[in-house]
Amino acid sequence: MLPDATETVSALGQICGARHVFSEAAELAPFLSEPRRRFHRSALAAVAPGSVAEVQAIAAWANEKGVALVPQGGNTGLVGGQVPFTGGEVIVSLRRLKTIRVLDADAGTLIAEAGVTLHDAQSAADAAGQLLPLSLASEGSAQIGGVLSTNAGGVQVLAYGTARALCLGVKAVLADGRLYRGLSTLRKDNTGYDLKDLLVGAEGTLGIITAAALRLFPRPEARETAIVNVASPAGALTLFRLMRDRAGATLTAFELMPRLGVEIQLRHGMIGRDPTPSPSPWHALIEVSRPQGGRQGVLLEALEVALGAGMVSDAVVAPSEAARREFWALREQMSECQSREGASIKHDVSVPLAAVPRLIEEGTAAAARAVPGIRPVPFGHMGDGNIHFNFSQPVGADGEAFMAGAEVVHDAVHAVVARLGGSISAEHGIGQLKTGLLR
Amino acid sequence: MLPDATETVSALGQICGARHVFSEAAELAPFLSEPRRRFHRSALAAVAPGSVAEVQAIAAWANEKGVALVPQGGNTGLVGGQVPFTGGEVIVSLRRLKTIRVLDADAGTLIAEAGVTLHDAQSAADAAGQLLPLSLASEGSAQIGGVLSTNAGGVQVLAYGTARALCLGVKAVLADGRLYRGLSTLRKDNTGYDLKDLLVGAEGTLGIITAAALRLFPRPEARETAIVNVASPAGALTLFRLMRDRAGATLTAFELMPRLGVEIQLRHGMIGRDPTPSPSPWHALIEVSRPQGGRQGVLLEALEVALGAGMVSDAVVAPSEAARREFWALREQMSECQSREGASIKHDVSVPLAAVPRLIEEGTAAAARAVPGIRPVPFGHMGDGNIHFNFSQPVGADGEAFMAGAEVVHDAVHAVVARLGGSISAEHGIGQLKTGLLR
Numbered sequence: 019m020l021p022d023a024t025e026t027v028s029a030l031g032q033i034c035g036a037r038h039v040f041s042e043a044a045e046l047a048p049f050l051s052e053p054r055r056r057f058h059r060s061a062l063a064a065v066a067p068g069s070v071a072e073v074q075a076i077a078a079w080a081n082e083k084g085v086a087l088v089p090q091g092g093n094t095g096l097v098g099g100q101v102p103f104t105g106g107e108v109i110v111s112l113r114r115l116k117t118i119r120v121l122d123a124d125a126g127t128l129i130a131e132a133g134v135t136l137h138d139a140q141s142a143a144d145a146a147g148q149l150l151p152l153s154l155a156s157e158g159s160a161q162i163g164g165v166l167s168t169n170a171g172g173v174q175v176l177a178y179g180t181a182r183a184l185c186l187g188v189k190a191v192l193a194d195g196r197l198y199r200g201l202s203t204l205r206k207d208n209t210g211y212d213l214k215d216l217l218v219g220a221e222g223t224l225g226i227i228t229a230a231a232l233r234l235f236p237r238p239e240a241r242e243t244a245i246v247n248v249a250s251p252a253g254a255l256t257l258f259r260l261m262r263d264r265a266g267a268t269l270t271a272f273e274l275m276p277r278l279g280v281e282i283q284l285r286h287g288m289i290g291r292d293p294t295p296s297p298s299p300w301h302a303l304i305e306v307s308r309p310q311g312g313r314q315g316v317l318l319e320a321l322e323v324a325l326g327a328g329m330v331s332d333a334v335v336a337p338s339e340a341a342r343r344e345f346w347a348l349r350e351q352m353s354e355c356q357s358r359e360g361a362s363i364k365h366d367v368s369v370p371l372a373a374v375p376r377l378i379e380e381g382t383a384a385a386a387r388a389v390p391g392i393r394p395v396p397f398g399h400m401g402d403g404n405i406h407f408n409f410s411q412p413v414g415a416d417g418e419a420f421m422a423g424a425e426v427v428h429d430a431v432h433a434v435v436a437r438l439g440g441s442i443s444a445e446h447g448i449g450q451l452k453t454g455l456l457r
Numbered sequence: 458m459l460p461d462a463t464e465t466v467s468a469l470g471q472i473c474g475a476r477h478v479f480s481e482a483a484e485l486a487p488f489l490s491e492p493r494r495r496f497h498r499s500a501l502a503a504v505a506p507g508s509v510a511e512v513q514a515i516a517a518w519a520n521e522k523g524v525a526l527v528p529q530g531g532n533t534g535l536v537g538g539q540v541p542f543t544g545g546e547v548i549v550s551l552r553r554l555k556t557i558r559v560l561d562a563d564a565g566t567l568i569a570e571a572g573v574t575l576h577d578a579q580s581a582a583d584a585a586g587q588l589l590p591l592s593l594a595s596e597g598s599a600q601i602g603g604v605l606s607t608n609a610g611g612v613q614v615l616a617y618g619t620a621r622a623l624c625l626g627v628k629a630v631l632a633d634g635r636l637y638r639g640l641s642t643l644r645k646d647n648t649g650y651d652l653k654d655l656l657v658g659a660e661g662t663l664g665i666i667t668a669a670a671l672r673l674f675p676r677p678e679a680r681e682t683a684i685v686n687v688a689s690p691a692g693a694l695t696l697f698r699l700m701r702d703r704a705g706a707t708l709t710a711f712e713l714m715p716r717l718g719v720e721i722q723l724r725h726g727m728i729g730r731d732p733t734p735s736p737s738p739w740h741a742l743i744e745v746s747r748p749q750g751g752r753q754g755v756l757l758e759a760l761e762v763a764l765g766a767g768m769v770s771d772a773v774v775a776p777s778e779a780a781r782r783e784f785w786a787l788r789e790q791m792s793e794c795q796s797r798e799g800a801s802i803k804h805d806v807s808v809p810l811a812a813v814p815r816l817i818e819e820g821t822a823a824a825a826r827a828v829p830g831i832r833p834v835p836f837g838h839m840g841d842g843n844i845h846f847n848f849s850q851p852v853g854a855d856g857e858a859f860m861a862g863a864e865v866v867h868d869a870v871h872a873v874v875a876r877l878g879g880s881i882s883a884e885h886g887i888g889q890l891k892t893g894l895l896r
Contacts (some may be wrong), residue, residue: 032585124694182654207882216651235705267748
């Protein structure tokens with residue numbers, strides 16, 4: 019028989035100390051409320067272990083009793099993987115495992131416990147003159163264990179890869195409490211199966227990551243950042259190819275933004291002024307990271323070639339770090355701004371790079387057939403083939419009625435993605451939201 | 458009961474056609490003879506299927522009959538993973554699956570069948586203005602399926618990663634003949650477990666890779682290559698840090714070579730002249746790959762800084778492509794040259810980067826205690842922490858007697874590696890040679 023709440027709280031308290039076990043509604047609330055506000059199950063309890071040994075003891079106890087565990091990091095996941103599915107689970111928060119154990123600037127490696135926030139890990143790297151390139155909107159709260167368990171992506175995947183590519187090794191507690199000791203910092207190790215990469219991206223289903231070794235990179239000397247006007251996604255793709263040829267591995271971001279997203283942000287005062295060079299159906303945010311001693315002006319020169327060839331109609335290079343932050347704020351608010359315009363239906367999809375223009379064209383047409391007047395706001399990591407294919411409700415429409423038709427829009431967009439050989443979860447994962455789609 | 462040779466040949470002939478089945482000693486010989494000449498088992502037969510369906514049928518038959526299969530690519534592996542272990546196996550050669558199916562220069566992807574040689578894949582990428590950066594001494598024979606199954610490394614891992622990092626997706630036949638369809642070219646896909654990375658590096662034990670999607674990179678505009686004199690491995694490490702800071706991702710090779718390796722090659726006429734700037738206990742081979750439109754002279758400027766700071770005593774930058782090839786020939790002949798000086802004992806090990814000087818110092822001392830007069834020739838991928846820690850026999854010693862003591866030297870070197878948190882197989886894998894060490 020499964021243990022009840024009282025027995026659970028008592029057992030967890032013996033392992034971690036009673037003050038690290040939470041079962042009252044008010045105490046549990048922050049563990050249960052998630053960013054999308056779509057999942058509303060309770061939990062038997064939440065527990066915050068203070069050591070790997072305590073995580074092991076929790077797992078061993080849960081395995082013996084048949085209690086399901088839900089590992090939770092910063093609780094920023096967008097697909098409900100970090101919150102309960104039935105209500106009978108115990109949430110295991112890694113937030114107390116927050117020590118950065120080793121930062122070796124010479125070797126370019128950092129070993130952090132699972133509960134270190136991405137921001138704190140980035141800051142530690144920066145203080146040592148290094149770059150931890152994993153970067154995403156939720157980095158202030160997201161934790162190392164979570165970003166690895168979900169194989170997070172973000173805005174610098176183009177040059178540096180996803181979380182998986184940045185991870186050299188992990189330590190993880192398996193379902194029965196045994197420890198997987200894979201906290202290696204080796205760049206090359208061909209002894210046995212690649213279990214590290216199986217644990218990364220498993221969303222906690224194969225074990226609880228308790229610490230990780232991450233790769234660091236030399237901190238760029240400077241960044242050159244531009245917003246560039248292009249006529250269409252196909253035009254953006256042509257420009258991307260030019261940039262990739264000229265900047266190679268120093269091209270660290272190539273993001274696509276539709277005009278509607280700029281207008282919404284202006285309308286609701288989310289940006290003080292329009293940072294784009296002039297109105298255009300599409301804008302690309304491009305960033306080149308210059309290595310120490312590298313040549314200045316690579317971005318500007320490439321843009322001059324693109325302007326001369328008619329690929330680009332207008333462009334502006336950020337003249338200061340303040341302007342650069344303004345450019346990035348425009349991009350980072352693309353998702354959030356949609357809530358100011360009513361309800362929205364969202365997709366996190368990827369296709370082979372060459373198919374991005376078709377994805378946007380055909381996905382837009384299919385959604386418009388399903389919901390006349392629907393307003394597409396597709397944006398994101400063009401250079402990775404990863405588009406956040408979002409739609410705002412028609413102007414003046416009823417939000418609830420719009421959302422009632424979400425499945426039809428999902429099916430329409432995902433059918434296009436499938437036809438183009440794409441993925442229905444490029445970077446957010448499966449969680450609870452997409453288990454049906456996984457099949 | 459296991460099928461005998463006659464039954465096996467008949468069954469395989471029905472699947473693939475009799476002319477693609479080999480069981481006579483003379484026919485089998487090329488499948489059985491491997492580069493290290495250490496493994497001498499025969500096989501029930503060898504078979505060269507001409508399609509994925511035939512590979513599936515072979516696997517289904519073998520699974521039903523209880524026959525072990527040994528997948529074989531270019532037969533260039535250095536640990537015996539591609540040749541039989543008991544003599545009762547069937548070798549499955551992928552050499553007939555040699556079509557490059559897709560080369561998409563814009564997307565930077567190539568899809569090749571398993572039997573395509575690495576050299577042919579590189580050439581196809583080059584003809585399209587792209588770079589397939591996987592590069593190793595055996596690339597003329599090594600095949601895509603094999604280099605992925607062994608997660609091969611080579612001379613450009615520093616900037617581009619091992620074979621695993623270059624692989625976007627695989628198709629593989631599982632043990633019972635079912636097909637794993639993972640031939641994706643997506644840069645980001647978070648739907649389910651990372652089975653691709655489990656198959657890569659599994660040395661054929663989890664399935665037979667029949668095709669793969671690989672990443673291509675923009676072809677560099679030019680390469681700047683130097684041989685640099687350093688006083689010690691510690692000095693090389695200091696220089697590596699400087700180069701990494703200044704060249705970032707454009708630093709594509711940093712190889713260490715001991716003076717003895719140069720002298721052996723001179724003594725036996727393997728090089729026409731000494732390409733090093735002047736004799737020095739250690740030489741580093743450094744290469745910077747300049748992107749299209751990139752700045753010239755990054756390597757030279759960094760070397761001037763290093764000379765000024767006393768990190769480097771002398772240096773020579775290759776004035777021509779011919780000189781560059783000469784530099785690389787010196788490096789690539791480091792292993793082979795040892796056979797001209799009698800017997801040699803070899804190790805393929807890695808340690809955290811900062812520990813490379815201790816690895817060389819302590820490994821050399823330990824080996825010298827075991828075999829007085831032993832001559833260390835440690836060389837290799839310093840920037841990856843991966844050293845081919847090889848030893849030539851003492852001058853005038855008996856080769857057989859020297860090799861009889863190999864285990865003692867192995868144990869001494871591997872003990873140092875273990876103490877430094879390293880790996881006893883950095884890039885060559887486990888195969889048959891290191892199954893005992895894996896434990």
